[in-house]
Every structure is written in C-alpha cells, then in structure tokens.
Amino acid sequence: MEWWYWLVIGLALIAIEITAPGMVLLWFGVGALGVALLLALIPALSLVAQLLIWSATSCALLVLWFRVFRNSRARTLAGTSSGDVLGEIGLLTRDIAAFGRGQVRFQKPLLGADLWDCIADEPLAAGERVKVAAIEGSLLKVARIHHSRGEHA
Numbered sequence: 001m002e003w004w005y006w007l008v009i010g011l012a013l014i015a016i017e018i019t020a021p022g023m024v025l026l027w028f029g030v031g032a033l034g035v036a037l038l039l040a041l042i043p044a045l046s047l048v049a050q051l052l053i054w055s056a057t058s059c060a061l062l063v064l065w066f067r068v069f070r071n072s073r074a075r076t077l078a079g080t081s082s083g084d085v086l087g088e089i090g091l092l093t094r095d096i097a098a099f100g101r102g103q104v105r106f107q108k109p110l111l112g113a114d115l116w117d118c119i120a121d122e123p124l125a126a127g128e129r130v131k132v133a134a135i136e137g138s139l140l141k142v143a144r145i146h147h148s149r150g151e152h153a
Contacts, residue, residue: 006036031058085110088132096124104142118142
C-alpha cells in the first residue's frame with residue numbers, strides 16, 4: 001500500500017467520527033495517519049507490518065483514551081452514584097419551609113461538595129440533623145431523622 005492510502009483512510013475515519021461521535025473511530029484514524037507518516041519515511045514496510053502497526057497503535061490510543069484521559073474529564077460526580085449518597089447524615093444550615101429550599105452541610109464531601117442545596121416535604125429548622133432521602137436533579141431531598149423510643153437526640 002502507498003502512504004497516501006493510509007492518509008485517505010485516516011482522514012475518512014476521522015470524518016466519520018465527526019458525524020457519529022463516540023471517540024472510537026477517531027483513534028483508528030489517528031493510527032492510520034501514523035502509519036502513513038511511517039510509510040512515507042520507510043517505504044519498504046510490508047503490508048503485514050503496516051496492519052500490525054495500525055492495529056497496535058489504534059488499540060493503544062483507544063485504551064489510553066478510555067482508561068486515562070476520559071475518566072479524568074469529570075469534574076464532579078453529581079448524578080453518577082446516587083445509591084452511595086442515600087441515607088447520609090448532614091446538618092441544615094438554613095431553615096426549610098414545607099416543600100421549600102434550604103442548605104445542608106456534610107462532614108465529608110458528597111459527590112464532590114460538602115454544602116448542598118436541598119428540599120424537604122416538611123418544615124425543618126437550621127441546625128437540625130437530616131438524612132438524604134433522594135436526589136432530585138441538582139438538589140438533595142432530605143428528611144428528618146426519626147429516633148426510635150429509648151434513643152436520645
């Protein structure tokens with residue numbers, strides 16, 4: 001194969017990636033561009049070597065993207081793991097009217113923040129301990145902690 005075949009294949013794969021984004025074909029296109037550059041420098045490279053270099057480079061870039069770079073893009077974990085948040089205990093920093101908004105502070109950050117806007121179904125006073133009942137959009141729904149008989153607040 002000529003070097004410019006790889007150039008055309010690489011550009012075509014990158015163009016397809018633009019129309020159907022998924023960040024997969026891009027890396028195979030970049031791998032093809034790499035083979036085109038290598039073949040321009042070493043014209044005697046066999047077709048088998050070209051295909052091996054292309055597949056190895058493309059797969060390495062793909063793994064690097066999904067394992068290293070893509071995971072570090074998320075700045076906040078909001079919306080990614082609600083099950084870990086439910087039941088967490090916090091302290092209200094502002095009063096909440098019934099079905100109103102307030103703020104709750106946690107000892108350790110939840111989903112990247114220790115202070116969250118919250119809502120509640122009943123009026124709650126600032127300074128009261130509450131637990132997370134649900135996540136509704138970007139708000140935490142909190143509820144009063146009910147103590148069983150014999151427990152002290």
